[in-house]
Amino acid sequence: MYAWQLHASLPKNTHPTGEKVWEEVLKWEKVELPPLSPGYARVRLLASALNRRDLWIGLGLYPGIRYPAILGSDGCGEVVEVNAPSAQQWIGQKVILNPSLYWGDDERVQSERYEILGMPSRGTFAEYVDVPVENLHLVPSHLTEVEAAAVPLAGLTAYRATFVQGGLKAGEKVFIPGIGGGVALWALQLAVAAGAEVWVASSSESKIATAVQLGAAGGILYTQEGWVQTLLEKAGHFHLIVDGIGGEVFPSYLHLIAPGGRIVVYGATRGNPPMIDLRRLFWKQAHIIGSTMGSPKDFAALLAFIEKTKLRPHVETILPLQAFPAALMQLWTGSQMGKIVLEHSQR
Amino acid sequence: MYAWQLHASLPKNTHPTGEKVWEEVLKWEKVELPPLSPGYARVRLLASALNRRDLWIGLGLYPGIRYPAILGSDGCGEVVEVNAPSAQQWIGQKVILNPSLYWGDDERVQSERYEILGMPSRGTFAEYVDVPVENLHLVPSHLTEVEAAAVPLAGLTAYRATFVQGGLKAGEKVFIPGIGGGVALWALQLAVAAGAEVWVASSSESKIATAVQLGAAGGILYTQEGWVQTLLEKAGHFHLIVDGIGGEVFPSYLHLIAPGGRIVVYGATRGNPPMIDLRRLFWKQAHIIGSTMGSPKDFAALLAFIEKTKLRPHVETILPLQAFPAALMQLWTGSQMGKIVLEHSQR
Secondary structure, X not given: OEEEEEOOOOOOOOOOOOOOOOOOOEEEEEOOOOOOOOOEEEEEEEEEEOOHHHHHHHOOOOOOOOOOEOOOOEEEEEEEEEOOHHHHHHOOOEEEEOOEEOOOOOOOOOOOOOEEOOOOOOOOOEOEEEEEHHHEEEOOOOOOHHHHHOOHHHHHHHHHHHHHHOOOOOOOEEEEOOOOOHHHXXXXXXXXXXXXXXXXXXXXXXXXXXXXXXXXXXXXXXXXXOHHHHHHHHHOOEEEEEEOOOHHHHHHHHHHEEEEEEXXXXXXXXXXXXXXXXXXXXXXXXXXXXXXXXXXXXXXXXHHHHHHHOOOOOEEEEEEHHHHHHHHHHHHHOXXXXXXXXXXXXX | OEEEEEOOOOOOOOOOOOOOOOOOOEEEEEOOOOOOOOOXXXXXXXXXXXXXXXXXXXXXXXXXXXXXXXXXXXXXXXXXXXXXXXXXXXXXXXXXXXXXXXXXXXXXXXXXXXXXXXXXXXXXXXXXEEEEHHHEEEOXXXXXXXXXXXXXXXXXXXXXXXXXXXXXXXOOXXXXXXXXXXXXXXXXXXXXXXXXXXXXXXXOHHXXXXXXXXXXXXXXXXOOOOHHHHHHHHHOOEEEEEEXXXXXXXXXXXXXXXXXXXXXXXXXXXXXXXXXXXXXXXXXXXXXXXXXXXXXXXXHHXXXXXXXXXXXXXXXXXXXXXXXXXXXXHHHHOOOOOEEEEEOOOO
C-alpha cells in the first residue's frame, strides 16, 4: 500500500509557513503490508483526521518517537479482512476506529502496554490500517465518512474528561478555556448536548463567536484585564472546568470553581502553572483530576451519546489525503478551529 | 462559668519558649452563660484537647478572628441541659462533640454558614459549652474521657481525607508525609486499622519510630538525599497520599503516586508547592482532592469505625485545664507527637 511515512522530525527552527518544510522528512511512498495478525482487522481508509499529536511527533516534541512512522489516530473506513474466526461479520462494514490500543482492564487508568494508534503502530494517513478487532465500531448512523473521521481521538478525550473524570450532569455550569483546541471544542459540544451551561475562554474573538454558535452561553478573552472577575460576575462559579492549557491561566481555576467542584486536566499546551493555592483547594473541597484518552467502555459510550443526541462534529477543513503536509502546516499556524479531515480517494 | 478567654493575638515576634507570653492575652475568667438557645444542648466538659487551629488563632494567623474568643474544638462531657423537647434523653449522657457546625445538606462540601466549634462560637476550654443537639454523640464504649476528647477535629479531618475523599480500601498502599501532625497521626491509625499498608515521612527519626510502633510499614526522612527514589524502591508506588504539608515536598507526590491514584490535601503547613507537573498528572490519571473537616455523616462513620476497630487515639500529654497556656506553648515548640488533652476537674 501507499502511506505518508515520517522518516525524521522536522529540523529545529523551521518556520511553519516556510515552503516545502515537510518534504524532507515526510514521504508518500510504498510500504509493504504484512500478513494480518491474529485478532486484527484490516481497514481500507475512507477518511482520516489530524490531531495536535501528529504535529508534536512531526516536530520531534513527543516522548518515544520511532522512525519510520505512519501517523494518524483518527480514521473511518471499510473492513476488508479479519483474522479472527468469530469476527467475520465485520467484513464489508463501514467502521470508525477506537484509537486507544491495549487499554487494559482498569477503567481508572490505561495499562503499561497502552498505545495510541499511529506511532509506534501504523496509523491512518495511509491506504490501509490494521487494528485489533475490538477497536472496530459501527459509524453513528447520521454521520458522513468525513464527520466520522473527526470523532475518535478528540471526541474520546473530551468524553472521558467531561463525563467520566468530570462527572458532568445536566444543568451544571462548565468552563472550557482554550476553546480553539480540538478536544476543547468536543468538550463544548458534548457538554451542550448534555444540557450543561458552557462558558469558554480564548485569546481570539472569532473562536469565542464560533463557540457561541455551537451553543456556548458566552465567552471571555484572557487578554481582557480582570477577566476572572468579569467572568465570575457574568456566569457565577463553575461546577466543572475542562482544561487543556494549564500555564499561567491555571491558578485562576481555584477562584472560578464552585465549592466541591472539579477541574479536569487533559493537556498543558501552555506548560505548568506557576503556583497552586492549596488552602483554597482544600477549603473548597475541590478536585483536580488528570484525564487522558479513554477506555474501550468510554469510546462505546461516546458513540452511543453521539447517536442519541445526533451530535455532528465541527469539521472546518476537508482536504485530500495527498494534502497531508499542507494540513499539518495549517494545524501548525493554529488559526483553524475544528477538525481538519482528509478524504482518501480510491486509487 | 469560668473559661479561658482570648482577648487579642499574641504580640508578633514573641518567642514560643518565652515566659508568660500568653498571660497578656489569655485569661481564665468568669463568663456569663446565656440562656440555652432552642435546639441546643449544654455540656459540662470533662476533657478537651488542643489542635493547631487553636495555636494559629492565638498567634493571629487565622482568617476572621473575633475577640474575645473561647477556643477549643475538641471536647468530651456530660449533658446538663437540653432546649429541645424531643432530645431530653440526652440529659445525663456522656458525650463527644462533633466540631463541625452547620455543615449543610451537601456531602461534597460545607455550606457558607459552616463554622468550626470554638471561635466564633464558644469552644471547649471552659467549664461548659453549648452545641446543637445534632452535634452530640455517645462516647465509643472502650474510650476513656481523655481519649474521647482526642478524637473530634483531627479524627474527623483524617477520616474524611482518608476514606471519603481518598476512598481508601484494604490492601492499598498509603503514604503520609508530616507524620508529626495530629491529623497525619489519625490518618495513620485509621489506615492501619482499615488494613492498608502505610508509609510515613518526617524530618524526625523518633516520629518515624513512633509511627512504626503504631503500625506503619516504614518511614523515610525528607532530609535524606534521594528520599523519593529510596521510598519508591522500598515501597513501590502509592494508591493514596494523605497530605497536610504541601510546599516543596508536594511535587514529589506525582512521582510517588500509582497510576489512577489519589492525593488528598487537607493542609499546607509548608505553604504552596513551587510547581505541579500537569503532564504527569494527566498521563497518570491522578486525582488531587481537597478535604477539610467532615460532614455529620462523616463524624458518625468515624465513631462507628472507632467502635468497631477498638482504635485508641495516641494521647501524648495529659494536663489540667489550668495548664492551657503551657499546653499551647508545648504545641508551639512542635516536639510532641500525638494529642495534648486537658482534664477538667470539677470546681
